[in-house]
Amino acid sequence: xxxxxxxxxxxxxxxxxxxxxxxxxxxxxxxxxxxxxxxxxxxxxxxxxxxxxxxxxxxxxxxxxxxxxxxxxxxxxxxxxxxxxxxxxxxxxxxxxxxxxxxxxxxxxxxxxxxxxxxxxxxxxxxxxxxxxxxxxxxxxxxxxxxxxxxxxxxxxxxxxxxxxxxxxxxxxxxxxxx
Numbered sequence: 001x002x003x004x005x006x007x008x009x010x011x012x013x014x015x016x017x018x019x020x021x022x023x024x025x026x027x028x029x030x031x032x033x034x035x036x037x038x039x040x041x042x043x044x045x046x047x048x049x050x051x052x053x054x055x056x057x058x059x060x061x062x063x064x065x066x067x068x069x070x071x072x073x074x075x076x077x078x079x080x081x082x083x084x085x086x087x088x089x090x091x092x093x094x095x096x097x098x099x100x101x102x103x104x105x106x107x108x109x110x111x112x113x114x115x116x117x118x119x120x121x122x123x124x125x126x127x128x129x130x131x132x133x134x135x136x137x138x139x140x141x142x143x144x145x146x147x148x149x150x151x152x153x154x155x156x157x158x159x160x161x162x163x164x165x166x167x168x169x170x171x172x173x174x175x176x177x178x179x
Contacts, residue, residue, distance in 0.1 A: 005053035017064035056103035091141035098154035
C-alpha cells in the first residue's frame with residue numbers, strides 16, 4: 001500500500017489525476033480507526049509516513065476528479081489527525097503531520113472555502129505549536145535532522161503559498177546563502 005501511495009504522490013507533479021483512481025479506491029476501502037481515519041497500521045506500514053502521502057493524493061483526486069465530494073470526509077479525518085498528533089506530539093510526528101497538511105493544502109481547492117479555511121487554520125495552529133514547543137536557536141530539535149529539515153520545508157512552503165506570513169515565519173527556516 002505504501003508503494004502505491006508514494007507512486008500516487010509522484011503523479012501529483014504530473015497532473016495526471018485520473019491515474020489516482022485506483023490508489024484512492026484502495027484508500028477508501030481501508031478500514032477506519034476508532035478516530036475515523038484510514039487505518040494504515042492494519043496494513044503493516046508506518047502510519048505517519050503513509051498519511052504524508054495519502055491525504056494529498058486523496059485531496060487531489062477529490063478536487064480534480066470527484067467534484068470535491070470527498071471534502072467532508074477529508075476534513076473530518078484531518079480534524080481527527082489533529083487530536084491524534086496532540087497525544088503524540090514529538091518533533092518527528094509534528095514534521096510528518098505538517099508536511100501532510102501543507103501538501104494537502106497545496107492541492108486543495110479554495111473554492112470550497114469553509115473546508116479549505118479549516119485545513120489552513122489547522123496547519124497554522126500546529127505551526128505555532130511546533131515553534132513554541134521545539135524551536136531553539138539553529139532549528140527544531142536536532143539541527144540537520146530529517147525532522148528538522150521537514151519542519152523547515154513545511155514552513156517555507158506555507159510561506160510560498162501565502163498560508164503563513166513570510167515576514168513572521170521565514171526566520172524559522174535556515175536559508176542557505178550563497179557565498
